[in-house]
Amino acid sequence: MTTRNFAYPKVGALIAAAITIAGCSTSDNNSGDGSAAAGETTTRENCGIDVAVTEPPQRIYAAYQPAIEVAHSLGVSDRLIGTAYLDAQVLPEYADAQATVDYVESLPSRDELLGENPDFVLSGFNGVFSETASSSVGTRASLSALGVQTWILSPLCPSADGLADAAIDPASVRIENIYSDLRDLGALWDVEENAEAVIAELTARFEALANAVGDAEKPRIAVVTPRADGTLSIASGTDFVTQIINAAGGVNVFEDLTELRNIQISEEELIQRNPDIILTSKCCDASYTDDDALPDVETIRTNPALANIDAVRNNQVYPFLFADRAAGVRAAHAAEKIAALIHPDLVSE
16 A cells, blocks of 8 residues: 555644733633623533633643643643643643643642632543542532632543542543533633634544544554553543544454443453554653653563463554543544554554
């Protein structure tokens, strides 16, 4: 087959302009109907909870990589009072913006968060508001009572406030929900034009990828993290990486498992599933790149028990980052990365 090199227009080109515009003014970006403006109440539903603002939030706290990158993508970097818990380096188009905001490695406690006086908390995962998580800052209802509005990226929505991954509805784990989040946050934050630009860019990239790999054979992929105790953790069908793999022209070999996003399995089960390709899932440090996942690749490749798995026999074990499994604006980047690995005759990075 003829190799097709895709010079995908990166989200960052549009986002850089959006950040520049937003950095000059946070109130002049109102694009019209439905967006937040002073004196008007704008309401959007998120995970079954009404999120209402009477003016665009000015003190936004972003927790976890997907939330941090979404905030930068929408051009509100100048409104970020704090960011926490990156899984890897932010995408290059956000590096300069991230360098200008406060960052801490660990999630804040409830008291630490409230000490920052946020008016809006955006989270890339649901655990930060879970009643059972050690890192919880409290339920969304408890923060709303203090005047702090909150948002969870929709593919991670639990079925009720205070719950976590076990309560995710698999039907909500869809790429389209990224667009919905961007559009709704654009309205709440008064940056609708920025949101539509990012959505258009992501849509174009996913459409180009679909056209490239649509008729190709779909290899069976496992996203695997070797654990110190000799067991393995895999990404299930509920994890957003399943959607990314599908967009890249593959299939998650553990797609049928949906009780949790991350599931511990034995070596025997991985052998039984016999994936064509294995991706690692390196996490969690703000400095990480794909190179930091190479030790996990070596651990899998040199494990005698896994030697007869097709992915290992055929040298199809690749470094991959947990950050690239996320339901956020880097999803197109992640899908392109996987597609270039599994369909090198059709796609190149």
